[in-house]
Amino acid sequence: MKFSIRSQVVLNTFCHHRVLSTTVLNSSKRSWWLGVRARSSASILRPQYVSASSDDDVQRVKKEEIGLVQFMKRVLKDYENIRGKPASSIDFWDVVMITAADNDQRDVFKAQIDAKSKRGELPTGIPYTVISDPPGPKLGNGGSTFTALSHLYKEYKDDLFDLKILLIHAGGQSKRMPSTSVLGKIFSPIPYGNPIFQMLDFKLAMYMPFIPKMGPGVFVACADDMLVYNLGDLGRADWSFAENGFTVLGHPSTIEIGTKHGVYVVEDESKIDTMQHIQTLPCVEVLQKPSIERMKARKAILARADLKFPDGIKFDGSIAYTDSSFFFAMDVSKKLIEFYENHGPIDCEIDAYGDFLQALGPNSSIDYTKNISNVTIPTPSLIPTRQKVYNTLRDCAITLLAMNSSKFVHIGTTKEYIHHFCFDQVFQKELGLQKDVFNAWIEEADGGPAKKMKLSTISSGCVMHSAIPADLFVSENTVVEYCDFNVPLDIGQNSIISNCCVLKSNLPPKTTKVRIPHNVFLHTVPVKNAKGTQFATVAFHINDNLKKEIQAADFQKLPYLGYDVEDAVKYCHIDIATSKGQGDHHDNTDGKSIYSLWNLCVFPLEPNMTLSLLSALDLIRAIQKKDDTICNFSGKDLVSMETIIKKKDVMIMLDYREELHSKITGN
Numbered sequence: 001m002k003f004s005i006r007s008q009v010v011l012n013t014f015c016h017h018r019v020l021s022t023t024v025l026n027s028s029k030r031s032w033w034l035g036v037r038a039r040s041s042a043s044i045l046r047p048q049y050v051s052a053s054s055d056d057d058v059q060r061v062k063k064e065e066i067g068l069v070q071f072m073k074r075v076l077k078d079y080e081n082i083r084g085k086p087a088s089s090i091d092f093w094d095v096v097m098i099t100a101a102d103n104d105q106r107d108v109f110k111a112q113i114d115a116k117s118k119r120g121e122l123p124t125g126i127p128y129t130v131i132s133d134p135p136g137p138k139l140g141n142g143g144s145t146f147t148a149l150s151h152l153y154k155e156y157k158d159d160l161f162d163l164k165i166l167l168i169h170a171g172g173q174s175k176r177m178p179s180t181s182v183l184g185k186i187f188s189p190i191p192y193g194n195p196i197f198q199m200l201d202f203k204l205a206m207y208m209p210f211i212p213k214m215g216p217g218v219f220v221a222c223a224d225d226m227l228v229y230n231l232g233d234l235g236r237a238d239w240s241f242a243e244n245g246f247t248v249l250g251h252p253s254t255i256e257i258g259t260k261h262g263v264y265v266v267e268d269e270s271k272i273d274t275m276q277h278i279q280t281l282p283c284v285e286v287l288q289k290p291s292i293e294r295m296k297a298r299k300a301i302l303a304r305a306d307l308k309f310p311d312g313i314k315f316d317g318s319i320a321y322t323d324s325s326f327f328f329a330m331d332v333s334k335k336l337i338e339f340y341e342n343h344g345p346i347d348c349e350i351d352a353y354g355d356f357l358q359a360l361g362p363n364s365s366i367d368y369t370k371n372i373s374n375v376t377i378p379t380p381s382l383i384p385t386r387q388k389v390y391n392t393l394r395d396c397a398i399t400l401l402a403m404n405s406s407k408f409v410h411i412g413t414t415k416e417y418i419h420h421f422c423f424d425q426v427f428q429k430e431l432g433l434q435k436d437v438f439n440a441w442i443e444e445a446d447g448g449p450a451k452k453m454k455l456s457t458i459s460s461g462c463v464m465h466s467a468i469p470a471d472l473f474v475s476e477n478t479v480v481e482y483c484d485f486n487v488p489l490d491i492g493q494n495s496i497i498s499n500c501c502v503l504k505s506n507l508p509p510k511t512t513k514v515r516i517p518h519n520v521f522l523h524t525v526p527v528k529n530a531k532g533t534q535f536a537t538v539a540f541h542i543n544d545n546l547k548k549e550i551q552a553a554d555f556q557k558l559p560y561l562g563y564d565v566e567d568a569v570k571y572c573h574i575d576i577a578t579s580k581g582q583g584d585h586h587d588n589t590d591g592k593s594i595y596s597l598w599n600l601c602v603f604p605l606e607p608n609m610t611l612s613l614l615s616a617l618d619l620i621r622a623i624q625k626k627d628d629t630i631c632n633f634s635g636k637d638l639v640s641m642e643t644i645i646k647k648k649d650v651m652i653m654l655d656y657r658e659e660l661h662s663k664i665t666g667n
Contacts, residue, residue: 068230068311068405069430076432079205080193084120091211094163096204097129097152098186098223099144101171105184106132108650109170112187113200115654119661121195123204129155133171134345137379141169142350142389145220146340153337161330162216168203169352170223175546175598176413177224178538178641179481179498179523182648185412186223189464189481191421192431195661196438196465202226207325214241217329220352224412227324228430230311230405232277239280245397246328246360248283250321251408252309255292255301262323262353263287264400265300265363272302274309274404283400285363286323288354289374295320298363310405321400323353324408332396339392348382349375350389359390360398366390414496414521414542421462422477435462440664441470442486461491467663484660485514492518494542499653500524506610514617517624519543519562522616524609525644526652529637533649534605536639537616544597546641552593555580560597561623568602571622573634581640601643604636609656 082090098113100106109130116122131151133139139147148167152160170186180188190197197205206227207219227249241247250264252274266272267282287300295301303318340346351374358368369386372378409427411420420427427433461474466483474480475493484501490513491497500522502514516522521544524537540546541561550558556566556576569579581601602619606612618631639647 068228068313069432071230072228072431075209076192076205079201079208082123083201085123086125087123088125090208092123092208093126093166093204093211095127095129095152095165096168097131097148097165098168098170098200099141099148100130100132100184101173102135103132105171106130108182109184109186111650111654112183115658116198116200119195121201136345137347138349138376139346140349140351140355141171141220141222142352142355143346143348144169144171145218145352145356146336146344146346146350149218149333149337150340150344161333164211164214164216165218166203166207167218167220168200168223169220173598173645174224174412175641177417178521178540178546179496181641181645182525182650182653184223188411189437191433191435191437191462191464194438195665199223210241210327213239214247214327215243215329217241217327218333219325219327221325224410225324226409226411226431228407228409228427229403230277231403232310232405239278239401241327241401242329242397242399244329244331245399246326246332246357247399247401248286248326248357249324249406250281250400250402251324251406252302252313252315252319252402252404253322253408254315255295255318255320258295258300258320258322259291260289262357263290263295263300264321264323265298265361266302266321266400266402269299269302272402274302274307277310277403277405279402279404281400281402283361283398285361286357286398288358288368313405313407321402322408323357326353326357328356328396332393335392335396339389343385343388346385348379348385349377350385355386355389356393357398359393360396364390364394417496418477418479418494418542421479435460437464438664439463439465440467441472442467443470465657465660465664467660482657482660484656484663488513490515492516492520494519496521496523496542498523499656500537500613501609501656502613503608503610506608508611508614511614514614516617517620520620522613524612526649526656527605527639527644528647528649529605531605531637533652534607534637535609535612536603536605536644537609537612538603538641538644539616539620540597546597549594549596552580552595555595558595558597558600560600561620563623565600567623567626568600568619571626571628571630572602572619573628573632574602574638575634578638581642598641601638601640602633603639603644604633605639 098109100109113128131148133144133147145167152165156163168186170184174180174185177185186200187198190199190202203221209231248264264283265285265287267284272281273279285298287294287298300320301318302320307315307319358364366387369383369390372382375382409420411417421433460476461478461480463474464481466480468483468485469488472485472489474491477493478491478495480497482499483497487502487504487507489502495516495518497516501524519542521540521542522537524535526533527536544560556564556569558565560568565579568574569576579601580595581599604615606615622628622630
């Protein structure tokens with residue numbers, strides 16, 4: 001496969017998805033960090049950048065001595081300024097591509113992007129493309145990268161190599177955060193903004209300052225993490241994303257965190273200046289989830305006694321530079337596209353971090369390709385494919401951008417969700433997060449219900465995109481999102497209540513108040529079945545592990561809701577065979593059936609969301625009280641999370657959220 005080298009291409013032939021202005025931007029309309037893209041009637045497709053928006057802006061930034069909080073405030077503000085407006089007015093991505101696990105998830109993502117666009121929540125004038133993995137074995141985000149590049153090359157041909165692309169890997173079932181399993185973690189709510197931000201908005205916002213510092217290439221990110229940082233003096237011209245090879249973002253972290261992430265090994269420790277906000281450093285090796293001993297042996301640990309970092313960032317002891325997102329230039333894209341044409345389709349799990357980055361640097365070794373401990377289901381082609389990837393990328397350059405004023409925050413589990421949105425006051429301050437975002441607090445008055453657009457004075461938890469009574473108490477360690485309540489409730493502590501609805505008109509007779517216990521996760525989903533669309537509310541303990549696998553013979557002993565599956569079966573009158581579901585499991589390498597709480601089939605289908613939530617609460621109460629008179633599910637249609645994902649009615653779920661949006665805004 002050979003690629004042609006494009007010469008000068010006029011901007012008006014750029015691509016049919018986007019129209020770019022050929023005039024120089026008025027300085028008053030420019031974002032505060034952005035460089036000027038030189039344009040004229042003969043501008044070429046690959047732009048040239050100036051590192052600062054203006055001398056006046058640079059001097060103003062220097063005088064203010066921007067700290068991390070102020071920097072992030074401006075980043076988010078600049079993104080807010082282009083929501084619903086043409087992105088062509090600034091340096092922005094030419095294509096935003098999101099990967100999905102399958103066609104169903106792809107269609108769900110597309111529907112939500114369309115809805116956000118119609119509401120004016122996304123920058124306009126650029127394509128938002130969603131691509132799904134082909135049917136077959138799990139591909140990992142590395143396999144998805146191959147699929148995405150192949151799709152892009154078919155779409156844009158050689159024009160692709162002049163584009164800046166944001167590639168967000170968002171596929172997967174989100175078993176550690178089931179409230180995002182149906183609609184996707186990239187669309188999970190973040191307590192910021194009006195209308196409320198979702199993770200996609202934060203992804204589009206948080207990388208904006210990097211765009212003027214990069215040429216054509218692909219910036220790779222995941223959908224369940226956030227980056228807080230300060231780039232310091234943006235007038236500096238001594239750093240940028242490399243024109244060739246890979247450029248990786250590194251964040252100072254404790255060595256304990258390093259054991260769970262990728263770790264970058266710097267060529268010469270003496271050249272590291274930790275007081276620079278961002279510094280370009282040669283990287284000689286990438287370690288993937290290394291032990292502390294291995295980090296020491298490979299000289300990945302920075303152990304100076306006088307370590308100091310900007311913006312008051314402090315560490316007790318040694319640090320290592322850990323991974324987050326990374327960028328690869330178009331020379332790498334060509335290699336990967338050619339690899340896929342020669343060796344595709346991929347039929348094994350390839351990790352973009354473990355398999356791409358570990359191949360880089362002069363000290364890299366092919367040995368990692370034989371380590372399959374983190375692979376979900378190893379396939380025969382796994383190791384040979386990994387070795388081919390290694391040989392393809394081993395000669396590619398790697399440059400480390402050490403972001404010394406930065407924090408990488410993962411928000412992919414129920415515990416992390418509660419911690420960061422309810423307790424982590426430093427993180428909340430750094431991003432300007434709030435506890436009461438885009439809600440309608442309803443007060444009963446003589447003339448009927450009236451909206452109150454501020455947090456109830458007795459509540460201190462995190463409430464997002466909900467319509468709820470003004471006197472509802474939400475404890476400080478509980479998250480309520482996408483809920484519609486018009487009756488009195490008691491909500492327990494340390495809980496996540498997601499997409500739940502309790503309406504007075506649907507309550508059984510004599511039910512006047514609903515009580516939700518402590519330490520629970522509740523999430524309601526519309527499900528298609530023979531009776532049409534009904535509703536299931538899944539109920540778990542906040543600490544339940546939905547990924548923990550167990551053999552069929554031990555299924556009843558699987559921990560559930562602080563007790564075990566056997567209690568659910570016994571006190572809710574469920575047949576043990578029914579509770580395992582039908583076909584909702586997989587076999588391990590020994591051919592034995594493996595089950596998890598993901599397969600637990602104990603959640604009854606009900607005709608409306610209110611009754612669905614009440615059934616889930618009966619399930620919890622029966623188990624906790626060990627009382628077999630509270631509920632009887634023997635004659636009900638029961639579903640598991642696995643079944644829910646297969647039979648979800650996405651349009652009903654999105655309609656519910658649109659109606660909730662209208663109730664909050666009054667439109």
